[in-house]
Amino acid sequence: MKKFFTLVIFLFSVISWSQTKVEGVVVDENDDPIAFANVMFKNSTEGIITNDNGRFYLESDNTYKVLVVSLLGYTSQEIELPKSTNYNLTIKLVEGEELGEVVLYAGKQSKKNNPAIDILRKVWAKKRQNGLYKFDQYAFDKYEKIEFDLNTIDSTIIKSRLFKGMEFIFDHTDTSSVTGKTYLPMFINESFYKVFGDNKLKKEKEELLGNKNSGFNTNQTVIAYVNDLYSEYNIYDNYLQLFDKSFVSPLSKAGIDTYNYVLTDSTYRDNKWCYKIVYYPRRKNELTFKGQFWVNDTTYAVKEIDMQATKSANINWVKEMYIEQEYEVVNDSVFLLKRDYMLTDFSLNKKEKSRGVYGRRTTIYDNHVFDDEKPKSFYDKKIDPFNPVVYEREDEFWEKNRLEVLNEDEKGIYKMLDTLTTVPKFKQLYKAAEVLASGYFEFDKLNFDYGPLYSTYGYNPAEGLRTRIGGRTYKTANDQLRLQGYTAYGLKDHKFKYGFSAKWLIDRKNRIIISAGTRRDVEQIGVNLTNTNDVLGRSFASSALFTAGANDKLTNINLTTAGVEFEVFKNFKVRGGGSFRTMRSALPDDFSLSYADPGEPGGVADVTRQFETYVTLDYKPGRETIGYGVERRDQNDDYVHLFLNYSLGVKGILDSDFDYEKVQFYYRKPWMVGGFGRLQTIVEAGKIYGEVPLSLLNVVPGNQTYFSIFNTFPNLNFYEFVTDTYASVHLEHNFNGRLFSRIPLIRDLNLRELVGLRGVWGDLSDKNRALNAPANILLIAPSDKIYWEYSFGVGNIFKVFRIDFNFRGNYFDMPDARKFSVTGSFGFEF
Incomplete structure (x- = not known):
């Protein structure tokens, strides 16, 4: 959009300028439009075929006085053109032309003995x-x-x-x-x-x-x-x-x-x-x-x-x-x-x-x-x-x-x-369009953008109604330095939250970027398997006013991160850095992040403090980008994405609590399956070596909103499955109306059919189960059998809506298990 x-x-x-222009419609004796009729200037090879509504427009740099309209099976018509420009013509063809040796080509043609084939x-x-x-x-x-x-x-x-x-x-x-x-x-x-x-x-x-x-x-x-x-x-x-x-x-x-x-x-x-x-x-x-x-x-x-x-x-x-x-x-x-x-x-x-x-x-x-x-x-x-x-x-x-x-x-x-572009009114229209497109309001003289406007309000059980203001430095799309920040306030918890990040492109040729940021906010952890350290990423805790079930498993997180990245060759980035985070439950009466800690009074700790260093390899072959600044815009979305992350948690640094290693792999590939539409695939796998609390484990991403979100499981509640070892596959195929186009009455609606299949296997070690025993949450991993779901969807409803019907495949005996759900989304697509 x-x-x-x-x-x-x-x-x-x-x-363009031409000497002969003609426009009109070709109809039959009942005034019904005739599609695929031939419209040509007489004694020339310049012509066109009428469209589905029988309409045509033909133009030439040459001067012609006669137009020939024909379709074998009808009597041809020669139309005099009194002027160089002739619009709104209605040309009627009558059935009954004697075909002789000419082959009729109205309607379906034979595939056998066809010289054209x-x-x-x-x-x-x-x-x-x-x-x-x-x-x-x-x-x-x-x-x-x-x-x-x-x-x-x-x-x-x-x-x-x-x-x-x-x-x-x-x-x-x-x-x-x-x-x-x-x-x-x-x-x-x-x-x-x-x-x-x-x-x-x-x-x-x-x-x-x-x-x-x-x-x-x-x-x-x-x-x-x-x-x-x-x-x-x-x-x-x-x-x-x-x-x-x-x-x-x-x-x-x-x-x-x-x-x-x-x-x-x-x-x-x-x-x-x-x-x-x-x-x-x-x-x-x-x-x-x-x-x-x-x-x-x-x-x-x-x-x-x-x-x-x-x-x-x-x-x-x-x-x-x-x-x-x-x-x-x-x-x-x-x-x-x-x-x-x-x-x-x-x-x-x-x-x-x-x-x-x-x-x-x-x-x-x-x-x-x-x-x-x-x-x-x-x-x-x-x-x-x-x-x-x-x-x-x-x-x-x-x-x-x-x-x-x-x-x-x-x-x-x-x-x-x-x-x-110097007219004030046009500048106003132009700026309005930019606000709608980017979500930011630009203050040109200050080189500053206010926004994103779409994040101004939100809601979650911990904060209640939430207001947010923010902005970014912005001179051009190709700025070498970008500063961003925001502050938010919850009307229920009466607490201020904030976030700030800085990115600086210090070498354009090799795209060497240094970055740092900090964030203190309420977050919904466990909405994806593959971790990132984006301090200003989307806050899923405030994404929906209406949720399926209790959306009370929220975390107060205080994250600080710094890193450096460079591009080894086109679209292949290496990034390294470190982060320190503090995490505790935002609703401790409903959701506990407690774990066993002999050093704490009572042997239980409620807060996790952790320093982590990481190295990532990020490869996107086939991606095309626009711009040359610290931020670039993708031109296409049909590229493969390969991501490998290695993280090392070090106990003792900044009073960190745990030693561990984490390896994660992510693979995304869209496939254009000929005329049968587009298949989207995502494969993820990962493992944690060592014992870590719930706040650092891998949570299988559930979806308790009523929105269709790819790469989540819409019938899973948050924290329904928790793992330290996992493998996940998501498949979604959009037939682009290929099947509905064969069904009378339905085909005129231009609907598009979608099918989805997703599954995950995971395990959780006995040591991690014991470490997290004090938490008031049942820790279950899909280790006995692969958890799976499937869905059927209808897209392009009124050109903008999509509805998915999601079915749970197994694990029906889980607490509050949802066997079926309906989700939807809104968007503008060709």
Whole structure:
């Protein structure tokens, strides 16, 4: 949702000019819309297919006087175009055309004896022999232009109070060449790269040489969103990863079961004889496209391809998505991607007249060089993540390296947007969007942010109603030093709590960071198995006003920590440090952390004091980040995460109570399972060597809230299972509507089905049981058999809600065991 709010405020697009524009709808004799009808300018190869609602928009730089509309099985219509711009046409097709030798391609097509599928099989066989794959090494220039626009501009929005004082921006409106809607450019970003690759080493390196933004030159949030939104894809892959979804590629081997294919034409394209194949989905509500592609008759390389996402595709906030790729013929056997264009119409709903935001990316590839071998060290060498020169290129650099020249309207956008950012009202709108996205209110002159606003109020049984204020130093997203702090007050216990942390990036190249912090607060320990020393992390003790069962197992914790970390190579961090913590029960009448201590009066201690030193290895292969300061923002979430921690507790230092060793392992991996959705997996294991009190043992994470929280057990109460040795697995698969799309009536709701399976095994030594005998809590570990749960969920309810039905698999005889629970969550996802 944070990204979506940012998107709604900062928009933009390319201005195009053409000589013939036509827009309308194709219907049958009953005035019902006709999908997949062919709309072409007469005596040309320029055309489009009508969408699910029979609508079309077609534009050309050439002048045409006649439009041809056809669908075999209907009588073709030739429509005279009296003007260069013709909107709101209604074209009626009548059934009954004599087909003769022409093949009918309305509806489902046969998979047998289909020449289009025969050609497609040859495309599969040749795909690893085409393009860049034909060479051992390659290099090329890459120019990328990303733009956002506010679309469906009319007199209502122009006269609205929202734009009062900013009317000058409407001098820059234009019409989309794909949808025919009027739009207003609001943001543009240009980038120029040098790309190097080695197919033998399976290495690729992309070096950013220039970056230019309109109006928001230092806004890393906008840049991060743009980069995250438009991920790379290859049409030859079986599945295209767009908006965290797996769309079936029309060139996929799975395409035969997903698409209808029809061979409709063959002709020369750039002096190469090519076949034209039209494709459209076999079923509704699946993540599919419709469109056409041209294939060369000898290399079976794709020369051109158009892909338009079907409106019934189960994807939120995207009304239209259109992709167009052109390939350059280098010689008789080499076809290289020359131009990649993608247009997305973001909107709250898919109604034809709804307003939204265009996001469009244009990528141009040129100046290819092949078989220039470079050593492996060239690809492994680190690149400075932020070179100021890259973001301060002069006009001469862009005039030389723009692979697609800006037209006059696009040049004017820079001036208009630079002016817009000086308008006070726009600054206010911009700041409001930033507050919604970040949760912080920024005081520019003080270089200070107040927040997070969403943590201002909370509740738990120990503190009652809780108020919190806090903030952070913030000049830019790339600050080398970040200070954060907060204070909170409980209206029931009448106690102040506080937290403070400092992080300083002292070496940007190797990302050497020193950090320290302290925290005194009420905490819900045992919400995760793998420990961290984040003193300002989320306080689960104050996360929910309503809980399942008594949420009284809370701890007063006083934690101080210090550490240093450095990046050995990209995404591999080593961190070391130490911490000292004091822990006692926040509700001693209901929850005891007492343990046996012969040195205390009565032989029982209620407070744990412990010094601990630690070393962690943290590896996230495949992660992409934005920024170069002490804090960086992830661009993607599909990377693997490996984490290994070794901790050593030392008795006597600062009056610490225990000697022990602790080893913990964490593994997270998301899997895109083709067209069957996304599987999230987490594996954890750990062991404590030595005797420790309950406050230092590993608690299997329960969930007594009514919220769905991954990597917890929703039918476990807090402290239901306690271990010193454990192994845990969590699996959750989101089918993204794959199953519901096959069920009539339900499929139109665009619901998404989820299934979950989770289990944990653990043990607790006799010595640890004896040490913690004074505690008034029954210590049980799932050692006799693996504890497990399963769940079924329905997501995308009204596009924002999710409900999970959770079932306990065993250990039904545990005290207050919950056999079944219902949890839910709220969020904005594509």
